[in-house]
Amino acid sequence: MALDKNTASDEALAQDVLKKYDRESDTMEYKGFMAKLVSAIAITFSIFQLYTAFFGVLDAQLQRAVHLGFALALSYLLYPTCKSWSRHKLHPLDAILAVLGAASPAYIVIMYRELAFRAGIINSVDLVIGVLGVLLVIEATRRVVGLPMVIVVLAFLTYAFAGPYMPGVLSHRGLTPNQLIGHLYFTTEGIFGIPLGVSSTFIFLFILFGAYLECTGLGKFFIDIANAIAGWASGGPAKVAVISSAFMGTVSGSSVANVAGTGSFTIPMMKKLGYRKEFAGAVEAASSTGGQLMPPVMGAAAFLMAEFVGVPYIEVVEAAIIPAVLYFAGVWLGVHLEAKRTNLKGIPRDQLPKAWVIFKERGHLAIPLIVIVYLLVTGYTPMRAALVAIVLSIAVSCLRKNTRISVKDVVKGLESGAKGVLGVAIACASAGIIIGVVTKTGVGLKLASGLLALSGGYLLPTMFFTMITSLVLGMGVPTTANYVITSTIAAPALLQLGVPTLAAHMFVFYFGIIADVTPPVALAAYAASGISGGKPLLTGVNASKLAIAAFIIPYVFVMSPELLMINATAGGLLMAVVTAILGMVGVSSSLIGYLADKSTMLERVMQFVSGILMIIPGALTDIPGFILFLIVVFLQTRRRKQQGQI
Numbered sequence: 001m002a003l004d005k006n007t008a009s010d011e012a013l014a015q016d017v018l019k020k021y022d023r024e025s026d027t028m029e030y031k032g033f034m035a036k037l038v039s040a041i042a043i044t045f046s047i048f049q050l051y052t053a054f055f056g057v058l059d060a061q062l063q064r065a066v067h068l069g070f071a072l073a074l075s076y077l078l079y080p081t082c083k084s085w086s087r088h089k090l091h092p093l094d095a096i097l098a099v100l101g102a103a104s105p106a107y108i109v110i111m112y113r114e115l116a117f118r119a120g121i122i123n124s125v126d127l128v129i130g131v132l133g134v135l136l137v138i139e140a141t142r143r144v145v146g147l148p149m150v151i152v153v154l155a156f157l158t159y160a161f162a163g164p165y166m167p168g169v170l171s172h173r174g175l176t177p178n179q180l181i182g183h184l185y186f187t188t189e190g191i192f193g194i195p196l197g198v199s200s201t202f203i204f205l206f207i208l209f210g211a212y213l214e215c216t217g218l219g220k221f222f223i224d225i226a227n228a229i230a231g232w233a234s235g236g237p238a239k240v241a242v243i244s245s246a247f248m249g250t251v252s253g254s255s256v257a258n259v260a261g262t263g264s265f266t267i268p269m270m271k272k273l274g275y276r277k278e279f280a281g282a283v284e285a286a287s288s289t290g291g292q293l294m295p296p297v298m299g300a301a302a303f304l305m306a307e308f309v310g311v312p313y314i315e316v317v318e319a320a321i322i323p324a325v326l327y328f329a330g331v332w333l334g335v336h337l338e339a340k341r342t343n344l345k346g347i348p349r350d351q352l353p354k355a356w357v358i359f360k361e362r363g364h365l366a367i368p369l370i371v372i373v374y375l376l377v378t379g380y381t382p383m384r385a386a387l388v389a390i391v392l393s394i395a396v397s398c399l400r401k402n403t404r405i406s407v408k409d410v411v412k413g414l415e416s417g418a419k420g421v422l423g424v425a426i427a428c429a430s431a432g433i434i435i436g437v438v439t440k441t442g443v444g445l446k447l448a449s450g451l452l453a454l455s456g457g458y459l460l461p462t463m464f465f466t467m468i469t470s471l472v473l474g475m476g477v478p479t480t481a482n483y484v485i486t487s488t489i490a491a492p493a494l495l496q497l498g499v500p501t502l503a504a505h506m507f508v509f510y511f512g513i514i515a516d517v518t519p520p521v522a523l524a525a526y527a528a529s530g531i532s533g534g535k536p537l538l539t540g541v542n543a544s545k546l547a548i549a550a551f552i553i554p555y556v557f558v559m560s561p562e563l564l565m566i567n568a569t570a571g572g573l574l575m576a577v578v579t580a581i582l583g584m585v586g587v588s589s590s591l592i593g594y595l596a597d598k599s600t601m602l603e604r605v606m607q608f609v610s611g612i613l614m615i616i617p618g619a620l621t622d623i624p625g626f627i628l629f630l631i632v633v634f635l636q637t638r639r640r641k642q643q644g645q646i
Helices: 002-023 033-054 060-078 091-110 114-116 126-142 145-165 175-185 194-216 218-230 236-249 256-274 278-289 301-309 313-341 353-379 384-399 406-418 422-441 445-455 459-474 479-489 489-498 499-516 523-532 536-546 548-559 570-592 602-614 619-642
Strands: none
Touching: 002 145, 002 459, 033 060, 033 406, 060 091, 060 126, 060 145, 060 194, 060 406, 060 422, 091 114, 091 126, 091 445, 114 218, 126 175, 126 422, 145 175, 145 422, 145 479, 175 278, 175 422, 194 218, 194 353, 194 384, 194 406, 194 479, 218 236, 218 256, 218 353, 218 602, 236 256, 236 313, 256 278, 256 499, 256 523, 256 570, 278 313, 278 353, 278 499, 278 523, 278 536, 301 313, 301 479, 301 499, 313 353, 313 536, 313 548, 313 570, 353 384, 406 422, 422 445, 422 479, 445 459, 445 489, 459 489, 459 499, 459 548, 479 489, 479 499, 489 499, 499 523, 499 548, 499 570, 523 536, 536 548, 548 570, 548 602, 570 602, 570 619, 602 619
């Protein structure tokens, strides 16, 4: 009974942390009529998306307008203007904004033919509606996504008008309100551009799929399986956090949500085992953030990347596999070496669930996930694969009584899916404003030229400045919007130096994501510290150390794109992966201060250098790196023998 109380307390704490650090989770809590009304709107939203997925999507602008109308209306109904306002009673201002949020995109639906006939020429009514629509998107962004995204959007809007007053290469003729609004709101180059297009098709269905997987209890299944696999090993609960977060990352769209979901179980277990509060939080933060790098979903960014880069979705997934494996290998090694250094044991096997029992009772819950990956690999479109997986997730839950979901749960899944997409939809609409300004003013190329001038046109300095830019732009911004911003602003500099398009986009994506564990913002680390009770900044520092692979690997795959399956041979790829994993052992052991024994300062330097050399593909670096690594192993093994520890 006490264990149940503790578990309930941990889960309640996780929910409080989620509301504090994840704006998307801090919603209204209606009862009575308003609860039913919001549910009805959300369910209708999901039905519309499913209908168009089954029977064919509408014309691009129509599909996106309806999608945005639902998203804006629900955003204003669920997220109050002020945090201090009641969470149980709708404020009249929010009611008015919800109606306007639905009406503004509806104008495009109603006037679609006339707007198409006028071919981009907008009248005074169009201008008013367009300005209203842009302002509604920005305000919804403030409520749902957060202030950092709003600041970026406002900066770009200011730039659109301030062009004549800008210095040097940033100067442009400036845009009139008609030009800007016409471009942003009445074409598919702005708000209704590619990001919202992907949100209104692929992403919605995958989020709905994730909602049904959560409803069936797949998250608990992942944690139990991870416990059975690794709970008994040295530092077992920390390794459970790594595995379960990697699993959850395949369907999760948020680092912070992943922290709250798995961290409520794993962080208390780590603390009980003896891990420091800050390290326990860091493990969960680094693992959950890595979940956004894990195919096939990658926080919904995989679908956007396929559209932006112009390659089949499966190519993005294939490219992301090896970097993701290396990332989690780095986190796992950090956890393992810390456990060895501090002599932390695992959980006794008799206290852990049996893997075969878990698979027997709930293994069928993973079938939809396996099927969707198979369908994607075999050439099905993401939309078709997601539809099949949604139906299958409901069907397989009925195979056993203990996992069966009711009709009420099915309807609840429709509601949860619609609410779950709001953050992505609003972020995509807001990102469309940025893209619209970039395409209309050409500022993307201007910023790229600025970065190149700053770096002298050399690749390594350009990558460094691009990394810093992506880290700054990614602070406090959700995954989907994060990628759109960094790919629009930071990636062009790498492209101008001849870096393969997919490698450039993956580079900025990695550094945008890793901002979630990089101080001073480090939202995932701060969320984890809220559960662990540790110091936020120190948790962020520890998480950055564990996530070190994410700071190194992007440099490697830009210089050696074969890690992304670009022009790779089987033999070369195998050698690159093996040496990279050995390299991660070197780097991780250096940061933790332990390999075969506690490392001296000189040995830590040698471990780090050997690791970097082996991570970089090629015999010229692999051989000296491996020799240096063996020297450290020899020195530490000999020292342990002399001390009688072996």
